[in-house]
Amino acid sequence: xxxxxxxxxxRDRYVAPALMGVVNVTPDxxxxxxxxxxPAAAIEEGLRHAAEGAAIVDVGGExxxxxxxxxxxxxxxxxxxxxxEGIRAGAQVALSIDxxxxxxxxxxxxxxxxxxxxxxxxxxxxxxxxxxxxxxDVCLMHMLGTPRTMQEDPRYDDVVQEVADWLCxxxxxxxxxxxxxxxxxxxxxxxxxxxxxxxxxxxxxxxVIGARCGTPVLIGLSRKSFLxxxxxxxxxxxxxxxxxxxxxxxxxxAFMLRVHDVGVHxxxxxxxxxxxxxx
Numbered sequence: 001x002x003x004x005x006x007x008x009x010x011r012d013r014y015v016a017p018a019l020m021g022v023v024n025v026t027p028d029x030x031x032x033x034x035x036x037x038x039p040a041a042a043i044e045e046g047l048r049h050a051a052e053g054a055a056i057v058d059v060g061g062e063x064x065x066x067x068x069x070x071x072x073x074x075x076x077x078x079x080x081x082x083x084x085e086g087i088r089a090g091a092q093v094a095l096s097i098d099x100x101x102x103x104x105x106x107x108x109x110x111x112x113x114x115x116x117x118x119x120x121x122x123x124x125x126x127x128x129x130x131x132x133x134x135x136x137d138v139c140l141m142h143m144l145g146t147p148r149t150m151q152e153d154p155r156y157d158d159v160v161q162e163v164a165d166w167l168c169x170x171x172x173x174x175x176x177x178x179x180x181x182x183x184x185x186x187x188x189x190x191x192x193x194x195x196x197x198x199x200x201x202x203x204x205x206x207x208v209i210g211a212r213c214g215t216p217v218l219i220g221l222s223r224k225s226f227l228x229x230x231x232x233x234x235x236x237x238x239x240x241x242x243x244x245x246x247x248x249x250x251x252x253x254a255f256m257l258r259v260h261d262v263g264v265h266x267x268x269x270x271x272x273x274x275x276x277x278x279x
Contacts, residue, residue, distance in 0.1 A: 009182035010137050011216055013094075017250040019265055020056045020096065020258040021049025022222065023087075025079040026063045037079075043086035050093035052263035055256075056115065059083050059108075060098030064119050064147045064192070076104050081111055088112035096139070102126035109134050117258075119143055119192065121170040132178035139185045139218050140170045144193025154193040160205045163188050164212040171213050185216040185256065191224045199226045203245065207253035216255035221245055223260055243268045 024035075025042045036042040046057045061079030062071050076099065084095055088111065096115035097108035102124045105116045114136050121140035122128050131138045142163045144154050156162050167186040175181050188202040188209055202209070203221070210217040221227070227241040228234040239261055246257045247268055259265050 010185060011182070011255070014055045014256065016216075016255045017269055018055040018256040019053060019262050019269075020058050020218070020256055021046065021052075021054035021262045022258060022260050023049070023057060023059045023083060024063070025059060025061045025083050039079075039082040039086065042083040043090065046083065046087035046093075047090050049262045050087070050091035053266040054093060054262045056094040056096050057087055058096040058098050058115075058117055058258060059087070059113070060117070061104075062099065069148060073101060073103050076101065077107060080104065080108060084108055084111045084113055096137075100124055100127075102130045106130055106134070109136055115139065117141075117187075119189070121167070122173055128174050128177035128179060131174070131183070132180075135180075135183070137183045137185070138174060138179060139187050140167060140174065141187035141220075142167055142189040142192065144189075147192075151193065154195055154198065156198060159194065159198045159201050160208055163202060164209045167209065168213045171215060181214070185218050186210075186213050187218045187220060187258075190219065190221045191226065196226045196229055199224075203249050204252060206249060210253050210255070217253055218256040218258060219246070219249045219254040220258035221249065222258060239264060247272055 023042050023046045025037060027037050036045050049057050059080050061076040080097065087095060095113045096117045097105055097113040098117040099105050100118055100120040100123055105127065115138065116131055116136060117139045118127060119141045120143065171184055171186065174184055186209065190199050190202060206217050206219065222242050223238045227238045227245060231241055243264055246259065246265060257265060
């Protein structure tokens with residue numbers, strides 16, 4: 001099994017802001033559906049992320065785009081395991097398995113993953129015990145409803161407070177199951193049961209969420225539809241808008257950025273850091 005000592009805090013293993021490169025081994029993801037369904041192409045994409053400066057590469061085999069349906073355990077494993085093994089063989093980069101199923105997470109961890117990126121935040125009752133017993137990191141994400149229903153008129157009285165409270169409850173559940181608190185990060189779930197105003201408010205208050213939960217915050221807004229709406233054109237490339245939003249997310253407290261374009265984010269963050277360090 002890959003991994004590090006359970007007592008090593010996640011904050012100490014990644015230099016903030018850390019970049020998480022996305023590899024979607026799916027035919028229907030909203031941004032790059034089908035491009036990396038072939039294992040060889042997915043492995044190449046993961047190695048590209050590593051070469052461009054990703055601290056961790058996130059491999060997922062089940063689309064969670066709005067309206068998506070689930071897939072079988074067997075198909076998900078068939079998609080992700082060869083990719084994890086291939087990236088592990090080709091690069092010294094940390095790996096994350098993007099899954100809500102403990103039965104997928106376990107073999108993925110044994111193949112080399114050291115983080116579980118769980119969009120259901122322990123929706124599988126076996127997930128917390130698995131993460132605790134294998135001593136890996138876990139990202140707990142907020143989602144209102146399911147991928148199939150989450151964008152059907154999402155409503156909140158106070159989106160920041162409600163998302164923060166919900167995530168903190170999941171953090172405590174994980175800790176109660178034996179997961180080391182220093183192994184946990186949280187994700188407010190941009191676009192997962194949120195409208196434009198909800199997304200913007202959550203990004204603007206990432207520091208509140210991190211302070212409330214006492215954990216690092218991961219943000220995944222890369223290429224999402226609300227950026228197209230901000231731009232006023234849903235068909236245009238969203239890379240520049242993504243980078244701008246992520247730079248602001250870092251300023252607002254994001255610890256890790258989940259992105260499709262690692263190289264441009266590396267360069268943008270380097271420029272920001274240079275200016276911040278100038279006298």
